[in-house]
Amino acid sequence: MQVIPELRHALQSHSSAVLIAQPGAGKTTVTPLELLNESWLAGQKMIMLEPRRLAARAAAAQMAKALGESTGQTVGYRVRMDTKAGPNTRIEVVTEGVLTRMLQHDQALEGVGLIIFDEFHERSLHADLGLALALQSQALLRPDLKILIMSATLEAEPVCRLLRDAPLLECPGNVFPVETFYKSKPLSASLEDFTAEAVEQALHAHEGDVLVFLPGAREIHRTERELVSRNLPAQVKVIPLYGSMKLEQQDEAIRPSALGSRKVVLATSIAESSLTIAGITVVIDSGLSRESVFSARTGMSRLTTVRVSKASADQRRGRAGRLQPGVCYRLWSAQEHAALPEASRPEIVAADLAPLALELAAWGVREPAELAWLDTPPEAAYRQATGLLRQLGCLCSAADGTAGGITAHGREVSALGAHPRLGHMLLRAAALGLAPTASRLAALLQERDPFRAHGGTDLRPRLDALREAAHARSTHSLLREADDTVIRRIVQESRQLLASLSQAAAAEDEPDGSAACGLLLAFAYPDRIAQGRGDGRFLLSSGRGARLRQVEWMSRSSYLVAAEVDDEGADGVIQLAAPVELHELLDHCREWLQEQAHVYWDSSASAVRARKVLQLGSLVLKEASYERPPAEEIAAALMQGVRERGLKLLSWNRQTLQLQARLIFMHFSAPEDWPDSSDAALLDSLESWLLPFALGAKNVSDLQRLDGSGLLLGRLDWEQRQQLEQEAPTHIRVPSGSRLPVDYSNPEAPVLAVRLQELFGMKNTPRIGRGRVPLVLHLLSPAQRPVQVTSDLSSFWNEAYFEVKKDLKGRYPKHYWPDDPLEATATHRAKPKR
Template sequence: MTLKKELPIYHILPEIKDTLRKRPSAVLVAEPGAGKTTVVPLALLEETWLDGRKIIMLEPRRLAARSAAARMADALGEKVGETVGYRVHMDTKIGPSTRIEVVTEGILTRMLQGDPALEEAGVVIFDEFHERSLHADLGLALALQAQNLLRPDLRLLVMSATLETEPVSRLLDGAPLLQSSGRTYPVETVYVPKPKAAPLESFVVEQITRLLPRHEGDVLVFLPGAREIHRTEAELMARGLPSGTYVRKLYGALSLGEQDQAVRPSPAGQRKIVLATSIAESSLTIEGVTVVVDSGLRREPVFSPRTGMNRLETVKVSKASADQRRGRAGRLGPGTCYRLWSMEEHGGLTDAGRPEILSADLAPLVLEAALWGAEDATELDWIDPPPAPALRQAGELLERLGCLRDGKITEHGKRVASMAAHPRLGHMLLKAAELGYAGQACCLAALLQERDPFKSGADLRPRMERIWSSLADSPRKLEANASVDRELLSRIVQNSRHLLSGLKSVIGERSQDLKPASCGLLLSFAYPDRIGRSRSGGKYLLSSGRGVRLAGEEMLSRSEYLVAASVEDAGADGTIRLAAPVEERELTEHQPALINEETAVYWDAGAGSVRARKTVRLGAIVLKELAYENSPQDQIAAAWMDGLRERGLELLTWTKAARQLQQRLIFMHRKLNDWPAAEDADLLTALEEWLLPYAQGVRSLSDLKKLHVEGLLLGMLSWERRQELDREAPTHIRVPSGSNIPVDYSNPDAPALSVRLQELFGMSATPRLGRGRVPVVLHLLSPAQRPVQVTSDLASFWKEAYFEVKKDLKGRYPKHYWPDDPLQAVPTNRVRPGK
């Protein structure tokens, strides 16, 4: 194959070359079919500014990277690995003469970390940048800083089919915007809205069945995910396909071989139906496609910083994605696109999709930024700054894994970053290697990085046993033994060996016993926040505080403890997809840093007493709870204060004298503002001042009730204040008869004295309290102690009311003394004076 000169991109090549000769950066927007991916790198090979250096081109997917390299090599009449090569995960074809390297995103990050100046490269091309993957944004941020600080001669070219260009241009210091039209044939768009009640797969199959007789060529069907692809395939096969028609699947978790089959042209006289996810939107040209059926849906992971978990959401595509999908039908000739939604619905779609950096787990990004030398990822330049909550959660996780300390990368973090795995799994590999479990940990990491090949329950142990035994098998025996998805199983085994090789390069050839390890223990290193304890019925509480559950009854449900490696984070309790049991003794022995011992002395409202407990915790999980012997007296006393605040001061023993003292204090505070407040609410607020110091020996409710409240309240007053209290708010008032009558302060605004009238003979004025500000309310009693008059003006009573009262009392109590002049009479507490 040779590249056709009529490709639209050729018309703009002079402008691209001229721009990169004068400027360090440029942004190229080229519509689908323009030829940018295969033409531009070859066109730049002989540019003088390149000075013999390499061209590094980033492709977001492995299949696209291999395909682009193959097409460019074919255009040169060479094999891949000569002038043009590629590097993808576990597959590299690079030779000594390679000038163009097509790499996937993680590879570019590793190249930049290994050589921040990218000395061997003259230009980095970011292809299909509109997909805005996390690693593409990270790669551009690192490459931009390398250009600014280390390599001003390094060129950066951002290429995209659909892209909001201004933010990218602004990030690249006003890089010129270049535009090329595409080469697409007319595509008829047919809107076929799916009824809400119709199952997606059945409706898709119905449309395929109808269109096959109407159109020639291959059919590309866009579905949200692998689950819908498998269901649609099954229903298509059940209905039966026309002779010479076959089905191919295309999604990211498939092997490269399976993906190649979907892209490869159909044999002569046959036609294929490709069931694909959004992987087929760009980069790939699927030969022979003339019809597109678009469900209008895609599945994307959304990360929750609160739980530290992903959930998959099925969302509507953007207008840009819909146009990309539609364009697949017109790459090689006129075509037709069936959209399974209405024109009205189309108008409501968003213009573009959400960049992954806004909804992804940012732990890998934060670790890479720290390895680069940025203590804070926000130090780098981004088109869309990463969200603060996700950055914070990522930093906390990496600190917990020992990869960061105070925001700076540790030696352990550097080793973790060198592993071809998520930081969780990299940490697990290194910890497992220290214990002699490297081989099994590599198996586990490889399994967790791929689609599940077994699909049987949530228990990881049977899967691990299968992969572990396969490591030692020959390829032929592996194929004979594998009953499900042999190619995927083979890839997992291959990745296990790849991880083990990388691990040995970090830890050296230390002895590995390959002894049986607890799958759950290994998982606990990667997911310390997902260690769970049973709450019965297949429900578990994770150490993070999140509730999760198993989807159904299985042996794993009987485990007291487990570690959840994969959780669908939706609903009140997330659903465990993959997990393994772990023993408490394993956690205490190998994960002591996760376990904290807390002591607590607290008021137990239910028991109405103070409890002293020692709790052993693993995050939110309580491992055990014991009595806290010899708990500090000050903590016990403080807990009793909590009890008093909850139950009230009635927990104390209030004598009549104590209550009167409180009432006297309340009176003084109300009438004399410089006195402390003493109502119940005030005393409860100030417990630490008047009660706590004297509660140090209290260990039980009976001890609390033994406290002398009157003495405690007096303890609030200085000696001078006590003297003033006795003077201005006395407990008793001595009346003319010589009796000491108690003062009633139950109404602090009007203290009262209940006294027989005869005992006040000779008293001309009402007694006054509170520095003379408050007259006492006199409740004047008959000889039988019954009230006859209430007054706070005794002088007026003698003058005006006494004689009327005297008439009544003299008739009822004739033996008693009723003088005509009470002010000159002798007071008496008897029937008559002297008797």
């Protein structure tokens, strides 16, 4: 590469550097070899992080070949379940969590002089975490440690700033021109049919091999079947390429085609970068990829198919121009291309952060802000992750004063290298003598399910099949339909997990270990323990609903544990699960059980209920009556009943209701001096005026026996009680001598209903409320029917009385109707006594 001299100088004078090199420049396989003998490296080794296992193995093989050696000598690799490295290895290509494990084992990384992060634009969670840890190690322990970031499409400026203004070097690649065609898919066509049609067109129009990008293995196999059905020329071979295939099959996709033959490689984004597939001159890009999206709200992840970014599309197109001019068919329109995002979303903003949170705790960090990040982990997802880790016993809780610190159990889980859920399950299983079954289960859950097409929802038959495979038997029906490569990898991974539990010598297998599958899942997924609600519907302990996709025998299970749930819609769809018995939860999950006493208002019975319940999250496992609940809790439940039913539940008599109306009138007249006694205000303040007197009440009948008037008067002081009698009297004495009740139903206009004859001699309307509020007089006939409504009695006598008199005198001739009502004697009889 032309930029190597500048890169040597940059790393000689700086602790970090950023290299942007176009595809074909040789950054992956040339850069490490060119830096191997630098004086600042001082004979130490370099670690290069690759985002994919296939690329890591291929890069190591190509560098070893350049040195005339075999892999594992000067150049080696370490990937999950596969290592080729020796004591003399100077360049180690690693992937996944290997770099993180190395840093956790030795935070100073003694003996390592350079860490290279290749294809950093992919922004995997491991790459972001590894860089954050490496930067802190460099700052605190190893100022001589060098860090190099490499990519073809990375936005370099933010990375340079993160690396304390590291120098940026750019190198053009040996990329040949690639002609690009846009080919928009009709809505009526399936992706597989349209892709196969594009492949046929490309094979007829162009020379060389074809690389097709599809979102996942499912689409790859469907497209493969479609191409086979189209009777392609005999010299054309269709080869799938995705991460879970055998090494030999992956190598076949990378090797040059035999003379006179052509190949069509159907690949996922695994072939997007770092790999040079010999012979490729045509790229057909579906524009889709598969990614896992985590929901902090539900604590679940789901695979979703998304549009690629412009940067990814350019990476894919570049595969056609690595060795000679090529063409690229994009199966979308130019207008759609303009709307694509510039770069892919970093995994850290959409991933399950439980593994990252545990790694940080093991590192000694309690908050992500203590490290330097290109994108800080989202707060909600990180809090959800630490909550799960506390539930699993991996982090200390706030109760012991060391909130966020890693526990001894958490260190054991971290050392296993599995997801914290599975690590916790493995350790709990080992204590119960179930390590072999748990190891197989953990290995299965870490892989793409090889039995998905025929295995149904129940995990137990899968474990039985894996147990047979581990003993070199293949009679189980599921094994006949599964991918042998994936099965072998799961068996190998399960053995490594078993060895990591220091139980490799446990040759004896559990005779019926799969029967414990539900319990083992409960250890890993306490938030997905589910209680049956009928018809295949379940309530998860997290409070979320879930259902089985179709009716099966597990639909009738009282309890099951969901290992995989598709987080879509109101109820998630359970993909993988196993039943668990109630006694297993009671015996082995005690740390998650809570016994709570509930005293509550039962709306349907209008009564107080008292129950003791044993809960696991949102699930009620057991329920019993609660004898002698505290009086305070009964009273509080009664208050809830009053709030729900209203004050009518108290069955107040007429006297109490009138008192309430008078108090409302006083508040209306002087709101700053008098408490609000409306129904709404009283319901809002039950704890202050009703609750103290309800202590000791056991039911509604006891509540109704309380003196309502006394309760309301209890809210007043002595002076207010005196004023109430004066300013809002219950009755008014009228000239006839009668003492008549005042109706305060309308606080703005209290009413006095009185027979007209009883007011003879009264010149003005009676007033209350310190003389500010005239009563509304309902003047009644001798038959108690209103003949006039007025709040101005004087005007009535002067203007309306004589018309009313004519009418009443005609209808009630025996009654007394004087010409001058102000001089007449009031009476409650037909005529006044003489």
